[in-house]
Amino acid sequence: MKERDIADMFSHDVDDLLSRAGKLTVDTEPALKEYDNVLDLSHDLAVVDFSSESRVKTELRQQLMEKIAAREQQRAKLGIMETIMRTISKRRKPITAFGVLALGVLSLHLCFPGALSAAVKSASDFIEHIGLKHSTVIHTKQAQEASAEPVEEESRGGTVLYDPAATPEENKKRMELYKEGTRHCDSLDDVREALKGTKLHAPTYLPEGFEFNSGDVTPFYGSVTLTYRNSETDNTIWIDEYPTNTVFDREIKTTRSITKVEVNREPACWIDSLSELTWDTEDTHYSMHTGYTIGSPAVDPFRDDDKPTPPFPKLDEFIKIAESIK
């Protein structure tokens, strides 16, 4: 039996162990004595739980829950202030427009003492921006501690779980669709089926060696992530697609340098250090990026040194892929 076959069998048996919380139910042939011994050790690893030694588990849980409750209380206060300001401005514009603004600023400062300085600080972090068809990419200074990813994406609006204007049946269907979550597909045909009528946009051009690997579809948003892989270089290209009618006013913030380029004569944004291309069409937001990023913590520092970092597509290849998407 080849080592890879043994390894596949081993992974299957370990997953079985983990799902049974370490209860050993696997029978192996006597000829695989060594395999049996290795599986015994896997059983020991599967039942080991160091977390009982934690001295912060309960206290941390309490602290985090209190943080959430406090944050929601603050948001409720801000919501009330906004309502008051809108009511005043409706009755007495334009005379009190300036007064309303002054009152809002003062209220903000009294309720949230750090908010004004945060707003001023935020403005000073701004370096430049690129406007896309439906999104904005903003290059900022690294003002706060490093976040989990070098690019942060926020959207306003979007699809809601509960619409007070909809019927109970419509909201129930919406929740069921949401609970479907993300579906992993191994073929483009499966992706089309999972999108349930939303059009699939896929590239017709790919760099040499790349082929379709998988697609992850979230029917609730009508969004999809297509994964293309080069099995020789172990390099991967991801293409994220979001319909503009479910995710709008997209704002992307990054601490990396940005460059304005074009995709099919529409404005696009290229982040060279991350090999990431972002653009919009009339009905879709797109982001395309590779699996390895220059100078980013995402690059595994513990990779084997004798294996060279595989070259990944350059900007012109990215644009070629993007412009071939139908």
Add this chain to the structure above:
Amino acid sequence: METTVMTLTNEEVLVARAAAEPAAFADIYDYYFPRIYNYIRYRVGDAETTDDITAEVFERALAKIESYRPERNPFANWLFAIARNAVRDHLRSKKRRTLVSMDLLSDHASEDPLPEEIAIRNETQNLLRAALTCLGEREMEIIALKFGAGLTNRAISELIKMSESNVGVTLYRAVRRLRSELCDKENDQ
């Protein structure tokens, strides 16, 4: 995509509510705390540092949960990416490999005598942690993600940018090597 071997019921709904509802966040915390803690413990070794990094992971997760998009990444992958970055930041700041001195393994050395069962369990865990130091970084990472975090090979391959089949082979080799190391240590005792 199935990311963990065992799954949290209604995870996507809980995650959607977690930013605003303490009870929803508590369910996620209760499910993932042991996995995050065990993963980190495999990687850094001592309990106190593990507590610090685990707290940092959940703080970061709570701060960023509103920007989490389920269509971009399964939640487990997102959370363990935060955990991996936190461990990496710690290891870089310490400028050392994940080697654990024998002194740090004896977390209960100064306590009163324990019941026999607990003593045996601690001895087994101590031997295990000592044996883990024989593994390379990549092997340690895969062991930690498999047995500490309970992730599938596919999820591990997405996180560490390695093919799924290579994850399986590396996992098998690592456990085999670990067994060999444990046998040597038991023979030495």
